[in-house]
Each structure stands twice: as C-alpha cells, then as structure tokens.
Amino acid sequence: MDEPVTTAEPGHAKAEQASRIFEASRSFGITPEQYMLPAQQQIQMLDPEGTLIPSDQQGTGPGHEYPIPEPEVLLKAYTALVAGRRINDQNYALVRQGRLAVYPSSHGQEACQVGAALCLDAGDWLFPTYRDTVSVISRGVDPLEVMVSFRGDWHCGYNPKEHRVGSMSTPLTTQLLHAVGVAHAAKLRGEDTVVLAMCGDGATSEGDFHEALNFAAVFEVPVVFFVQNNGYAISVPLSSQSAAPSLAHKAIGYGMAGERVDGNDMVAVLATLRRAVHLARENSMPLLLEAVTYRMQAHTNADDETRYRDREEVEQWKRKDPLLRMQRYLTSEGILDDAVAAEITEAAEQVASSLRQAMTAEPAENPLEIFDHVYAEPTAQLVAQRAQLSDELQRTGPTQGEK
C-alpha cells in the first residue's frame, strides 16, 4: 500500500487506464461497460414453482455467470430460511402482544436475509439495518441478544466485534460508510476481509449511499453493497424513489459492477452473493447487488399498509414466496426429504419458543447504566448526575428503581 502518490492524467478517470475493472472485463472478453452494467434481466434460477430454469434463460451471460451452489450449502440455506421465517412470525406475534417495542419484519425477504449471512466467511463483516434481524441471527448472533433493542432494553444487545456484525443501523445508509472503513482498515493491515453492507431501496436515495459507493470504488476495498429492493420505503413505491432502469445501474457511475437478482429465489441470491464476495476478495474491489423482493407485512407494527397498497398486490407476491420455492426445488432434486424437513422445522420451533420464553421474562435493567458508557471515563458532570439518579432511586425505593 505504500505506493507513491498517484498522478494520473487529469480529466481521465481511473477506469480508462489500467484498472481492476478493466482487467476483470478483459478476462471475461467483454467491455468494461458491459461488465459494470447489470445483465439485461435479473438473474433468476428457480421459477415461482421451484423448477430450475434452463441455464440459457437465467439471465446470465459473459461476465455475468453464476454457478449454482453445492447441495450442502443449499440445504444449509433452507434450514436458515425456515428458522428465519419462524423468527419473523414469532416476533410479529410478540409485537402484537406488546412484548416488543417494535419489530420491522423481513417476512418474504428471507432469501436475501439468509444469503447475506451465508455468503460470508467467519473473518468477514456484516453491516445490517433495522430490518435485518434474520441476517444477524443467521450469522450466529444469539437471537436473545438481537432482541434486546426491539424489546426496548438497550440500543444494541450483542457485541459487534464478537461476530463481526455491526450494530443494526437505523439512520439510513450511514452503515455503508462504516463498512467501507472496516474494509479499509483490514486492507491496510493486509487482511482479505470482505464486508457485506445492506440497505433498502428507499435508502439508496440518501447522500451516504453515494459517498459510500464512491469511497469504496476509489479506495478499491472489498465491500459488497447489497440492496434489498422490497418495492417500498414505508409508503413510497420505488417509482417515486428512483427513475433509474434499475438500482443496479447505479454501479457504473462509481466504476463498479452492478447486478440484479430475483430476491425471492434463494438459489440465485446465494449464487450471485457468493460470486460477488469472491470477486470482491480476489480483486479487492466493491460490487453492487440489487435483490428484487417484497415486504409482505407492514413496515413495522406502527404502519398501516392498507393506506398505500392493496391486498391483491401482496397476494401476487405470495406466489413467489422464497421458502416454498426452495422447498419444492430441494425436494424435487432429492436434497430434502420429509425426515430432514421435519428436523429443520423442529429446530426452527426451538428458536421460536426460546424467543417466546425470553420475552416473557422481564430482566431488571439497571437505570444507572445510562451513565456508564458515554465516555471511557465519566466526566465530573456525569458522576454528579449519576449520584443524583442513584439518590432518587434510593428515595423512591427499589420497586421504582427496578421498573
């Protein structure tokens, strides 16, 4: 990395000279533009019935080729899919019972959720949003720790460094820049860490989206930007969000490759993500992947989806359910049989029931902890304020203090 300061011919951007994109496109025998623009259609491997689409109709082509993952990987993905769906539905129920403050469900988007976790190595990093509970859990974080924030106990319940998962981010696309920084730090130390950073379709409109993609491309760091285009930003449909032919078409404006995939097709999602992660790692460069999917439930429990879309639209997307498609495909391929399916369902049920139980217990949060992490060492003012609250709690008695 200790290269001399570059002074390329001004007015001419990197990609016109020898660049990673240029090398990559040449290796595929296509132009850099062809490499960076998404394929004409979204990549799709299973049809809505779960039947494998003939390879010449999958939307792939030179430079846009995606080998189907191995059966073990697909089975693992299916297992996570079933668990993910169960977690979504369990939490949805808990929210209605008032046990959770909020839960943004990814019901219908589980193929994206699972793919984002399974495509990464242990040393890689994941940067999720508020909607990506299932990704975070699929990556191995304890579900109970994930739920700490949705229960309203503390902002982030898990240790981001332990599993290399950023705290689930609410301010839209701010986390994409954190992903770039994490990748950059790793690169400076010579580590080949890939970072996968997630955001939604609406979020692509934010300035930080732009800055993150541009920084990643200029710094040549291996970040896979994974956009779950679920059709809406709360009530606002994609057509009021962007006039682009697709969100994947944004990639070329940064000098990176973009691709679009059927986000309800677990096989295609995994195939495209795995290749993106591989290319990112091999070439130390970012990529943009847009998964076209659908949010089947309201934005959060606070939302009233009937105000902006009709039931019919939702029903149509039910037919593309990622879980059912995958189940049919794996069964027809003989990868999944009834016994294994039952085991998988049972395991998912375990997760759900432990969630249910944990949410019934009300852990006693220590109110004084609100002062403890603001600075590594508390300021004089925080010491005084802590003493004030402590005094108040003592005067009002333990019952008050614990509630």
Next chain:
Amino acid sequence: MDEPVTTAEPGHAKAEQASRIFEASRSFGITPEQYMLPAQQQIQMLDPEGTLIPSDQQGTGPGHEYPIPEPEVLLKAYTALVAGRRINDQNYALVRQGRLAVYPSSHGQEACQVGAALCLDAGDWLFPTYRDTVSVISRGVDPLEVMVSFRGDWHCGYNPKEHRVGSMSTPLTTQLLHAVGVAHAAKLRGEDTVVLAMCGDGATSEGDFHEALNFAAVFEVPVVFFVQNNGYAISVPLSSQSAAPSLAHKAIGYGMAGERVDGNDMVAVLATLRRAVHLARENSMPLLLEAVTYRMQAHTNADDETRYRDREEVEQWKRKDPLLRMQRYLTSEGILDDAVAAEITEAAEQVASSLRQAMTAEPAENPLEIFDHVYAEPTAQLVAQRAQLSDELQRTGPTQGEK
C-alpha cells in the same frame, strides 16, 4: 400536475415503464441505455488547432447528435470568451495587489463559463459556484456587483432574482438542490423555466450531488447539471476522486441522459449545452453534461499548485486553449476579421479597466448593516446588539467606524 397518486408496480422502476426517457430513446431509434450512457468519446468539434473536425469523427451518433450553432451565436460566444479571459486575468492581478480577498480563477475554463450563460433564455435560472464569475458576468450581472464578495464587502453583491442567478455557492453541490427546487416551483406554476446548475469534478463526490440528480429525475424537472471537470479538486486529481469510466456515466444511475464534451472547445460546449437545455425544456427532464477542461492557474491565490502538478502538464493544456481555438476557427470561417476582433478586445479592455478602477475605490460599508438582514424583523436581542455597536462606533469616532 394534479395526477392521482401513482402506484406503479413495486420493484420496477419508472424507466422500465412508459417514461420520458423511454419515449426519447425510441424517437432516436436506440435503447434507453444507449440514450442515457454517454457517447463512446467526448463530443468534440474543433481540434486543438481550431479546425472543424469531420462530423463522423465528432463523437456524435444516433441520439447523441449536436448541430453546430449559428455564426451569430458563435461570435457572441467569442466576444464573451475574450471578456471572460480578460476578467480572469484582471482579477488575478488585483488579488496579487491585495485588492481582492480571494479570486478562484476560471482561466482556461472560459468556454464552459460562457456556454453556461449563453445557452439559457432570460427566464431561465443559473446556479453557479465560487469559480463561475465569468458565467455570472456573461449572464449580464454587473461585474462590480459580482466582485463585492471577493473584495470582502458582503457575501453576495447582486440580486439573485434580478438576473435569475443564484448566489455563487461555496458549500459544494448544495446549490444543485436549490436548482431543483427552483425548477420544481416553476413547473408547479406551469412555467417552462430551465435551470442550469454548475459544479466541479470534485464536487460530484458530495452527497448533495446524488440527492439533487435523483430528485430532479424523479420530479421530472428541467435541470441541466453541468460539471466542469477541470482535473483537480484543489490538489486531488480526478483519479483519486472517482473510478467511473467518466462522470457522465453517473447519469444512467438516476435515469437521465449523460454526455461528455471537450470543455475547451467552445463550439462543442455550446452545441451540447444548447441541445441539453432544449431537451430539458421540451421533455421536462434533467440531463447531465460533463465538460473535460483544465484549471490553468492555482485553485485560488491561497493555493500552491507546484505541490501537486508539474509545469509540463499545465503547458500541455495551454495548447488546447479555448480562446485561441475559437479565434482560429472563426477567422478561418470568415466570421471574425481583424476589425471585429479589435472591437471585441477593446470592449473587454473596458470591462477590465472599470473593474480595476472600482477596486481602487474603497466603499464605506456600514458596520451596522450586519444586523439588518438576519430576520425580516430584528429580534429584541439584535436590536440591543445593534445599539451596542452603534454606541461603540460613536465612541471610537467616525474614522474607526468606517474602516
């Protein structure tokens, strides 16, 4: 504009359905992608010697065709070019004499400066940056009013509403959003105002650049985004700013057309800008135009360009000087003769000398004015503070107060 709220099929962006871009590309017999991506090469009409390039080598093609402007227009442009160069050089001198606080010169970029003003109608708006003095003057604003800010008298010396020229903006790309808002307001009232918004190559990295282009495309408002790519953002070359094949390639990510032009070729700059303005007005849609040019002098008087580029590079660009090229071309075409040239030079000399004279006089700014425009009605605190300063000035005497 009172259309019912749109509910396009989610997950599918506008451009895939009937859209302005779709219509436009069909009218040219090309695909929307071909329409939105810039031509393979930058559009160029004059070679560095000022000779007209054969039309099949101008970089143009279906959907990317640019008729040469009429001789009167070219002569007007040349007149403005000569004045612009003179203004740049006069101000450069004034800065060295300490009469101006700062002056970001556009020496070398005058073709872009002039084009940006001349392509607009009187009812249109221009949103310039700190570097676009020559554009603002070419649009008709009194040079002395423009210099008010560089002399350090007041932040903006002209009335933006009088000439429909935004105040020259310093926070990078913030003005692109103002341009979108101005266009949107006009559109809501049914006016066909086009807005031309300027920024530099470095500025394209800012979040507001992204938000402005996206808003303009989604709102379908006639804004021409005009990027003067002069190779550097202060010391940072474009290759450290962007990895894109060109800055014009960013357009497709917003669903708009992008084009790249030789920014030192007055004929090509005017041709592409005029067509962009025309298309924007006709179709009520935005476009992105990148002009490849070069900043011949330091960023500002505070800058030391020798730290980041060598003389040789600058010398090379001297050969592409927009003024000389245009002069040779017009002369060879018989549009310009010695008599007219002398007149033009003389007129430019007038502007420069009035600038020089005005900068010698030191107008007495009224210190109390600092309180007068903060709010339409001053707050009680400002009334008190104004009285305080007034009292101080009286005590220290008129000499102090005026300095």
Next chain:
Amino acid sequence: MSTTTATKTTTTFASALNTAMSDAMEADNSVVVFGEDVGTLGGVFRITDGLTKRFGTSRCFDTPLAESGIAGTAVGMAINGMRPIIEMQFDAFAYPALEQIFSHVAKMANRTRGRVRLPMVIRIPYGGGVGGVEHHCDSSEAYYAHTAGLKVFTPATVADAYLMLREAIDTEDPVVFFEPKKLYWSKAAEDLSTLREIYESRAEDSRKIGAQGQAAVVREGQDVSIISYGPSVETALKAAEAAAEDGISAEVLDMRSIVPFDEDALVRTVEKTGRAVVVAEAQGFVSVASEITARIQERCFHSLASPVLRVTGFDIPYPSPKLEEHHLPDVDRILDALDELQWED
C-alpha cells in the same frame, strides 16, 4: 379532519396542526407540503393526512428518501416564490439536512442583503416519552436555536399548535417548528373555527407587528418561576400543582418560541418571584436551558434570592424505551429543585 361546527368541541394537537396546514394551503396557492411519506400515507404521525387528497400531488407530495434533498429543494422553491412546509420524519433524521439548514436556510437572507428571503417551515417531531427506539426521541432544538437566521418555535398546547403553525407559515423568515411528539394525540376543548377566528383577527397585526415570539404565563404564581417550553410545559404545570400543596405558589412560563426569545417575559416573571427553575428535556449542557439560565442572571441578578436551577435531561444519549423515564425531567425532579431554592434565606 377539519371541524367547522361552532360549538366547543375536542381537538387533538395533531388535527390542529393538520388544519393549520390545510387552512394555509387553502388561503395561499404558494404553500406546498413535502417530505417522506407525507402524501399517500399522510405522514408516519398522520399530521399531513388528507392534504394530498384535498390539494393534489402538486401541493402535497412524497419525496425520495433524502433529508438534505428535501431541505435543499425547499430552499430552491422558496427562492422561486413558494412557501414550502417540509416534514422531517423524526428529530434525528433531520441531521443529514443540517448543512443545508445552517449554511443556506439560515444565511440566505443575510447573504443577499434581504433580497432573497426564505419563507419556509421545517417541521420536526421531537422529544421522548413515547417509548421510541434510538434516534427517534432526540431534543435537538439547541442546534437550531444557536444558528443565527433561524426562528425556532415549539407549541405546547392545541391552540398554539394551530396558531403558531399558521404564524410560522406566514413569517418571511425560515422557521424550525418543533412538535412535541408525545403531545400529538393530546386533546383540548378547543374549537378549530374559534382558533381560525383568533388567527384571522391576529393576522392583520401579527404579520406586521409580530405577536409571534411571545412567551405565555400559563399559570400565575408568586414564589418561584418555572420556565419551560414544548413537551415540558405539561410537566412544569403538574409540578406547580404539586408544589401548591406544599404551600409554594409557582408561576409557569411557556417560552413558546426560542427564537425570537422573549427576554422581557423572563424578566417580568423572575422579578416578580425572585426564584427560577428551568425545565427542558434536552441534555442540559450548552442548551436552551443554559441560555435561559444565563439570561435570567444577567437581567435579574439583584432580584434573585437563589441561583437559577435547571432540570433537564442528563448529559447522555437518549436512553432506550425501558430507561427513558429515568432520564426525562419529571414532577419529582422539579420538586427537588424547588426544594433547593434556599427558602430559609
């Protein structure tokens, strides 16, 4: 949502805001409303409910999801003759717009010697007490109040929700309009048509002489002044009631507007009572409460029997829902502060 009956009815804070906007849109074609989800959905708090239906998508519309974009576009629209009202979805989500707000919204009129004024309103739901998760409960008024060129309003009653929003829309200056989100569904026996009449009768003067920017004594008292604004006024009133039981007569002042800042009202109440407690939700350090405190001691030094005390949020990031009650100023904490006001002297 609008009510036209003449009898005294019950009105929510939310519908007062909604009606203020629709009345202003009705009265003036140049008033437009935009932001995230304000159109079809009517806003996540439904404050813009029905505006698109009534006035069309050209007058109330959704934008792409980008707050700097929203603020910057509003600047342009205001430059070109409109009076935009923009909504920031939550307090913390206005932060991406701060450059536009600090460097342009606040400075455009001054920059151009008053030639380009920006009559725009930035509506920001703010504050806590609603069980909101991180980033949804910030009290960010200090950032804006410190920025010269912005007006900062925050209503605490249903009547003020209507009247102050109409005043904000009418003023030629940009106004950051802070709506205490915990009050959205609060009700008062207010009648919208009466409020309209008050507005109409005021408007003739106020556009000229500025009734706006005045604090209101919302409870009279003799012994101490409790000074507050926005979501804390309710708490201050409850504390005053509780103090009355202990024999302390507290006057409660609702600042209503932070900029303009009604210094005279502060002086009047403190000179009368000789003691003051300032209550606000925001963290207290370098806050609006600091300014009120500093100003009182500057102006009323010799009337003060004891230091001015502050009851504010702690100097911490806003806590999670289960812990917010410990952070927010409450009646007990205000009573504790009253106790400390050196009554024995």
Next chain:
Amino acid sequence: MSTTTATKTTTTFASALNTAMSDAMEADNSVVVFGEDVGTLGGVFRITDGLTKRFGTSRCFDTPLAESGIAGTAVGMAINGMRPIIEMQFDAFAYPALEQIFSHVAKMANRTRGRVRLPMVIRIPYGGGVGGVEHHCDSSEAYYAHTAGLKVFTPATVADAYLMLREAIDTEDPVVFFEPKKLYWSKAAEDLSTLREIYESRAEDSRKIGAQGQAAVVREGQDVSIISYGPSVETALKAAEAAAEDGISAEVLDMRSIVPFDEDALVRTVEKTGRAVVVAEAQGFVSVASEITARIQERCFHSLASPVLRVTGFDIPYPSPKLEEHHLPDVDRILDALDELQWED
C-alpha cells in the same frame, strides 16, 4: 518540520500540531490521517505537511470530497482497530458530517455498552480573524459540545497544540479538536523535544487519570475572572493587561477543553474574584458561553458581586472580511464589560 535540538527554539502552532501527529504515527501504527487535500498538498493549512511522504499513502491519504464519507469511514476504521485522525477543511464544511458525528461517533460506545469505542479525532480549523469569506470562519463548537458522547478540545497555545492533540489521539473517546485558525502561524518559544518529554512523563498518568480536560489559569488576578478558550484567550489576556492599567487585576482562565468541562476550575477562580466575564467568538445565544455563565451562577451564586457577563460574537451569521472586526470580541468590548461589573457596590 520536526525539531530535535535541545536548545529553546521558536515553534509555530502549526508545526506543533504537525509534530503531534507525526509523533503519534511513529509511536502507533494504527494512527492514520485522512481528509481532503491532506496528502500531497499537506492540507490547505499545511498542518499535515510531510506526513504522506514520511509514512506513505496508507497512513496519510486524500479522500474523495465528501465529509460525511470521511467521518463515516473513520467510524468504520475505528471499529476495526485503527485510530483515525480526520481533517475537516473548514468549520462550515464539517456540517455534511453532522449526522455521522451526532448519530454514530457520539453514540457508538453508549449504544454498544462500551464494547465498541471509537478512538478518533476530528480536527476542525475554526473561528475568524483571518479575513476569510463566508463559510470559512464559523465557530461551531456549541453543536458538538451539546452532543453527549463527544469530547471537545481547543488549544490556545503552542504547547497545548502539541500536548492536547496527543492527548486527543490517545483517548479512547472520540474528540472534536478545534484549532483556532488565526493561531496557526503564531509562534512561541517552545521546544518540541521538551514538549515531547512533558507528554511522555504525563502520558503514563494521563491515560489513566486524565490530566486532560483541565482548565488553566493563564494569568493570575484578584478582582475579576475573564473566562475564555481557543482564539479568544489571547484577546482576554490583552484585555487583562489593559485592565491592569486601570487598576483592575483580572485573572484569565483558559478552559482548554469544553468537554470534559472543568467546573471546579471555574468555581475556584470565581470564588476568588467574585466577578466574571465570559469571552468567546461564537454567537452568544445558546452557546458554550451560555453554559459557562449558567454554571457559574449555579455554583458560585453567593460569591458573585455582580452578574456574570458575556462578550461574544453577535447573534448574526459570520460577517464578510471587511466587517468581521465589528463582530469579534475585542479588548475594548471586554473592558466595557468589566466596567459594567458594578464596582461601586
């Protein structure tokens, strides 16, 4: 730029900052510097001059032109084991980064219960008095000081420029480091190697017990305390000198750090003198000066012989170069304030 001679030499504020960074980079591989033009150019103020040459482009590098990008990338680097120092080119150009700073830099440690701390430094040249045009002279410290989770330092001397920047780099918390740009080329008879020694001897303790965050009495006096920080300390000292000629003995306190906030030092000086004037360049409304004023009256009420007065910038956007002298606190204005401190009582 570094100096290794043992004799007492003259050092500029700029070279003290530069040397602090290069010493820290030398000592710790995880310290990296980035921002706009900080590499080849060495920054528009040359504060990072020579760092790229010495440490390579992986340790000091230019970024694309986007401040939110710079701050957000720094957050990521700090998450992943680095200690980034980022430069904002001018005060007003940090505003695009405010969302990252308020919502992440300030909150990450608290959000994650201390598991993810962000040891990063955000360097911001600030203040006026240098003939800078619009957007180049803001004093924006109040925005950051109000935000819990950030530390805010501002050195006023060459020695502090070195020592406090090293402390800022060492602390596990994010520090917003305000550099008074009018002091960049100021000189002092300070020797960098001596400063290094002081740092080394302090460092052992300071990383644990925190010498940082302490105010300094920079001139002793009996009659009145002039409290200040950053670019105004110099003015305060000059005013104290002038006051001495009028027989008033003024003590001058340099806050040095706004967060942590050295309340005890405030109390010590005001209890000693009984009078106080607070001086700062920023507009005074809802400012750090408001906080200092409020805090003094809270803590020292019975020691005060007169109200605490503020001498600050007016509540206006920073004026153009020709008019800035009228806006900035100067010696005369401080003397006027001293005159008003009710000496007859």
